[in-house]
Amino acid sequence: MPLPFPDLPFQWDANPDVLPGAAYGPGQQAVLNADGLALARRCIGAWPGYAPTPLVALPGLAAALGLGGILYKQEGDRFGLRSFKPLGGAYAVQRCLMRAVEAATGRPVDPDEILRGDHADIVAAVTVTAATDGNHGRSVAWGARMFGCRCVIFINEAVTEARETAIAAYGAQVRRHPGTFDDAVRAAFAAARREGWSVIPDTTDGQVVEAPRDVTQGYAVMGAEIIEQLAGGPAPSHLFLQAGVGGMAAATCAEFWRHYGADRPTTVLVEPEQCACWHASLTAGTPTAVTGDVDSFMSGLACGEPSALAWEILHPGAHAAMTLNDDAAPATMRLLAQGWDGDPPLVGGESGVAGLAGLITAARDAGARAALGLDETSRAVVIGSEGATDAALYEQVVGRPWQEVA
Ligand SMILES: Cc1ncc(COP(=O)(O)O)c(C=O)c1O
Structure with missing residues (x-):
């Protein structure tokens, strides 16, 4: 039976500035090093309910795509928040x-x-x-409640009510701001300056780097867990990483680079086509914002401006960037929920499945497949960065409540 996946427009380009054989250098060490990772692991490992999330093999899907293996890191189980985000925002609060x-x-x-x-x-x-499209604010609010400080979260007009309610449930005050995610970021900084608050951004224009660096180091715990889960098996050949501001992709790319050095996996960034600031930046060779309507069904990825801190890792570290049509996400959510050819059914949210959607799209295209070196020996790792963070939306897309799929 053919894979139920639509043929959709996409684009991919190699990063001309990638340093394929280079060692993890001082510029990268400044963002993530052994001490930074060790502190993040120590702090996060002590939080109530910490456990590494599962790395799930999808042999049925891999065979259908002519790949050697697909490993899906299921972040839908993280601390009951249904995304990887507590690793960053709540850690930066601590x-x-x-x-x-x-x-x-x-x-x-x-x-x-x-x-x-x-x-x-x-x-x-x-x-x-903090400003958020949903998940980061939830993480900061959750951390604020765990540690006992006050919290004000800025959201933009496109953030769903369900996500707003989920943030407020942790006792944070939520302020809705007109415009895009990037406008909400500016509003959070302005309020912090006025009121003497501490901003916990997951992105930076290069001026405030302390908290975004903490966020990145917290996210790197996920990469470290994956590397431990891979121990004893063959090294992964590919990483497909969805990017919003690029923090998650940078942390994961950095941790794999630190561990595997020049033998690190081919790393491909994946973004919705209307907010592909990483694709624009890597092809231009300089951080490049995209403007206009940057909204996306993959709401966590709806960011028009790359983080300057992530640039330090991804400019030399990402091998390629690809853009996806929004319809790739619901198709991937349904495919995962179904469990292809004996694979375990998995709950993946709309931004969470984007890396896998990118892998599926690239593997089915002869040109991208050849250029990225995808074949029956490839062992690809993707990060399922969220489960059903918006339960109603999930049910609408998949046709069943997430609890039934899980
Ligand atoms: C579920 C999910 N995945 C991926 C990302 C992308 O992370 P980053 O903005 O660090 O690139 C986000 C960001 O909000 C997200 O919510």
Whole structure:
């Protein structure tokens, strides 16, 4: 039976500036190094409910695509928040609070002191803020509640009510701002300057880098888990990573680069065509914003401006960038829910499945397949970065509630 996947327009281009055989260098170390990863693993590993998320093999789908293997990292199970995002936003909140307590007490602070609530009075006086398309704000709000500080989250007009409610459920104040995600980012920074709040952005124009670096180091825990889960088996040949501002892709690319060095997997960025700022940036050789209506069904990827911190990793590190039509996401969600040819059924949200949608699209196109070196020996890793973060939308697309699929 042919794979139920539509032929849709897509584009892919090689990154002319990639350093394929290069070692992980000082520029990359400044974003993610062994100490940064170790601290993130120690902090996050101590949070209640921490467990590595599953890396699920999809041999049925791999065979249908003429590939050697597909491994899907199922982030829908992460801390009950249904996405990988708590690894970044909530971790950056903990680091922000550690710095606030260190400034107030004049001595180094152990992460467990923040987790235990040893400095509740200092922490309660801190307000953290962030802009979000849904998942990052939920993560920051969840972290703020876990550690006991105040939280104000900015969302733009396209964010669904379900996502707004999910953020407010963690006790955060939610402010809806007209315009795009990038406008909401600017609004969060302006409010923080006015009110003396701490911004926890997952993106940066290069000026504020501390919190985005914390976010990236927290995300890298996911890559470290995958590498441990792959231990003993053959090394992966390809990574297909969806990108919004690029933080998740940068963290994952960096961790694989740190571990595998010059033998790291071919890394392909995947974005919706109307907000493909990474495709635009890598083909131009310079960070490039895309404007106009950057909204996408893959709402977590609806970002028009790449993060300057992610650029340090992905400019030399990503081998190629591809753009997808929005319709690729629902087709992939349904395919995963069905479980192709004996594969386990999986719940993947609209942004969560984008990397896999990119892999499926590239593997079915003779030109992209050959150029990216995809064949029956390939072992591709994708990150299922969210489950049903919007349960009603999931049911509408897949035709069944996510609980039934899971
Ligand atoms: C589910 C999901 N996947 C991927 C991404 C992309 O992450 P980044 O913006 O760090 O590129 C996001 C961002 O919000 C997301 O929510």
